[in-house]
Amino acid sequence: MTLYTSTVVVPRRRPQAWKRAGANILYAIGLPFVLLVLWGVWATVAPAKFFPGPLVILEAFVDTWVGPAFWTDVLPSLGRLALGIVLSVLIGIVAGTVIGLTRWLRELLEPLLEFFRAIPPPVLIPIVMLLMGITDAMKVAVIVFGAVWPVLLNTIEGVRSTDSVMTETAKSFALSRGERLRFLVLPAASPRIMAGVRQTLSVALILMVISEMFASSSGLGYRIVYFQRNYLIAEMWSGILLLGLIGVLLAGIFTLVERRVLRWYHGIKEVDRA
Amino acid sequence: MTLASTRARRTTRKVVLGTAGIVGFLVIWQLIPTLGIISPEYLPYATETLARLAMDLRDLEFWRNVGRTMTAWFLGLLIATVAATVLGTIVGLIPFLRRATHTTVEFLRPIPSVALIPLAVLIYGIQIQAALVIIVFASFWQVFVQVLYGVADVDTVARDTARSFGLSRAERVRFLILPTALPYLMTGLRLAASVALILAITAEMVIGTPGLGRAIVFYQAAGDWVGVYSLVIVTGLLGLAINLVFRYIERKSLAWHQSVRGEEVL
Numbered sequence: 072m073t074l075y076t077s078t079v080v081v082p083r084r085r086p087q088a089w090k091r092a093g094a095n096i097l098y099a100i101g102l103p104f105v106l107l108v109l110w111g112v113w114a115t116v117a118p119a120k121f122f123p124g125p126l127v128i129l130e131a132f133v134d135t136w137v138g139p140a141f142w143t144d145v146l147p148s149l150g151r152l153a154l155g156i157v158l159s160v161l162i163g164i165v166a167g168t169v170i171g172l173t174r175w176l177r178e179l180l181e182p183l184l185e186f187f188r189a190i191p192p193p194v195l196i197p198i199v200m201l202l203m204g205i206t207d208a209m210k211v212a213v214i215v216f217g218a219v220w221p222v223l224l225n226t227i228e229g230v231r232s233t234d235s236v237m238t239e240t241a242k243s244f245a246l247s248r249g250e251r252l253r254f255l256v257l258p259a260a261s262p263r264i265m266a267g268v269r270q271t272l273s274v275a276l277i278l279m280v281i282s283e284m285f286a287s288s289s290g291l292g293y294r295i296v297y298f299q300r301n302y303l304i305a306e307m308w309s310g311i312l313l314l315g316l317i318g319v320l321l322a323g324i325f326t327l328v329e330r331r332v333l334r335w336y337h338g339i340k341e342v343d344r345a
Numbered sequence: 346m347t348l349a350s351t352r353a354r355r356t357t358r359k360v361v362l363g364t365a366g367i368v369g370f371l372v373i374w375q376l377i378p379t380l381g382i383i384s385p386e387y388l389p390y391a392t393e394t395l396a397r398l399a400m401d402l403r404d405l406e407f408w409r410n411v412g413r414t415m416t417a418w419f420l421g422l423l424i425a426t427v428a429a430t431v432l433g434t435i436v437g438l439i440p441f442l443r444r445a446t447h448t449t450v451e452f453l454r455p456i457p458s459v460a461l462i463p464l465a466v467l468i469y470g471i472q473i474q475a476a477l478v479i480i481v482f483a484s485f486w487q488v489f490v491q492v493l494y495g496v497a498d499v500d501t502v503a504r505d506t507a508r509s510f511g512l513s514r515a516e517r518v519r520f521l522i523l524p525t526a527l528p529y530l531m532t533g534l535r536l537a538a539s540v541a542l543i544l545a546i547t548a549e550m551v552i553g554t555p556g557l558g559r560a561i562v563f564y565q566a567a568g569d570w571v572g573v574y575s576l577v578i579v580t581g582l583l584g585l586a587i588n589l590v591f592r593y594i595e596r597k598s599l600a601w602h603q604s605v606r607g608e609e610v611l
Binding site (some may be wrong): 098099100101102103106121175178179180181182183185186187188189190191192193194195196197198201202273276277280281284285292295296298299304307308310311314315318319321322 | 370383445449451453454455462468558561570577581582
């Protein structure tokens with residue numbers, strides 16, 4: 072019997088597992104690969120001025136961004152972006168918690184906050200430029216002014232909708248204010264906060280690029296516009312590629328952090344669904 | 346009776362406090378340049394800015410600019426929504442496509458649309474098409490992803506029931522998939538509407554297609570800061586109006602829905 076199963080079942084399962092992994096990889100890279108090949112073939116068969124082939128762009132990418140440009144243009148941009156994101160998230164969570172927990176403050180500020188959130192962030196660039204001059208601090212300020220709202224409003228909303236039974240329970244167990252904040256309010260608000268952070272990330276990236284396109288002589292946004300104005304098409308594409316990579320990287324980091332922070336929440340949802 | 350009166354009192358309180366907040370903000374704004382904390386050259390008085398705003402409202406060119414911005418916004422949103430709904434439904438309903446496109450979508454989605462500005466300028470120059478490329482790219486993904494989730498969210502029991510009742514494919518789309526996906530579509534539409542406005546104005550500022558964004562840049566170049574501030578307020582009001590309208594549409598169209606969806610799906 073054992074001989075029978077081992078000879079029949081084991082060899083059957085192995086290839087299946089391999090096949091499944093192979094299929095997954097094929098599905099994952101199949102379409103991007105086909106698209107790239109099509110693009111490459113198209114670019115060689117019918118060369119269009121503004122659409123160089125992927126290999127040309129890759130070459131331009133290495134030439135343009137690997138080397139000193141990385142230190143003078145890419146890294147400062149990323150630094151400002153990171154600083155802007157961290158400040159937005161911190162300010163958003165702290166202010167959002169305070170506002171969310173104080174009812175009169177919330178009602179006082181609600182219409183104002185709705186209005187400020189609705190302002191398209193790029194229009195603030197001229198004003199922040201006027202008030203702060205064209206400095207690094209100004210670019211960070213632009214990012215914060217535009218990107219703080221999703222975290223702030225989602226934190227308010229999340230803090231406010233803390234389960235009232237749990238709040239009462241925490242009170243009757245005589246948890247101190249700090250303890251309640253740490254163990255009840257912030258965890259309860261965290262799914263909302265993370266949803267806000269996700270929006271903040273994409274707004275911040277957009278603002279980093281525009282603030283540099285608008286008022287700068289260095290940085291990624293400036294470089295890309297410079298390439299375009301000088302008809303350095305492949306270099307321009309390589310800049311777009313780099314921005315895309317940064318976007319994907321940010322999204323990846325966010326997913327990792329979110330999975331860590333909201334592990335308990337996803338667990339509950341999983342149980343709910345089952 | 347008491348419940349209704351408490352509720353009424355709460356609403357009054359909300360309105361009073363909210364108004365107080367706005368008035369307080371305006372007073373602080375007026376005081377900052379008056380007390381010389383920031384020179385009135387850089388931060389014009391609130392009264393001056395509001396007066397300018399009132400003057401703008403009587404200006405035909407102002408309304409033309411509003412019209413141009415809203416045209417780009419509307420066209421971009423329309424194209425993005427139609428394309429995203431159709432593609433999202435097809436991709437969402439066919440498991441093969443869903444699996445095959447997953448990585449491509451995950452890679453394309455986070456690309457900031459402003460990165461495409463130089464490309465759009467090269468291809469279309471200073472035309473509305475250049476702005477549309479950016480608006481459509483940004484708002485497409487908002488709707489597409491929501492539709493994808495929505496179509497996949499069909500309740501398995503409901504699906505099996507529909508199948509055993511012998512509903513045709515068209516009937517299943519009409520009575521099963523559409524109602525399930527509609528809340529998601531509405532959320533996507535609301536998000537896309539505000540994103541589209543941001544990019545419509547960004548495109549006008551950076552590319553220079555006519556509209557409110559370009560007017561802001563012109564005022565800035567001319568050193569007319571009161572004009573800049575008043576237009577910033579206008580864009581904020583536009584954004585607010587769009588938010589409120591789409592939230593209203595969302596609530597109306599989902600009045601039948603048990604749980605009007607929370608913000609988690611963002």
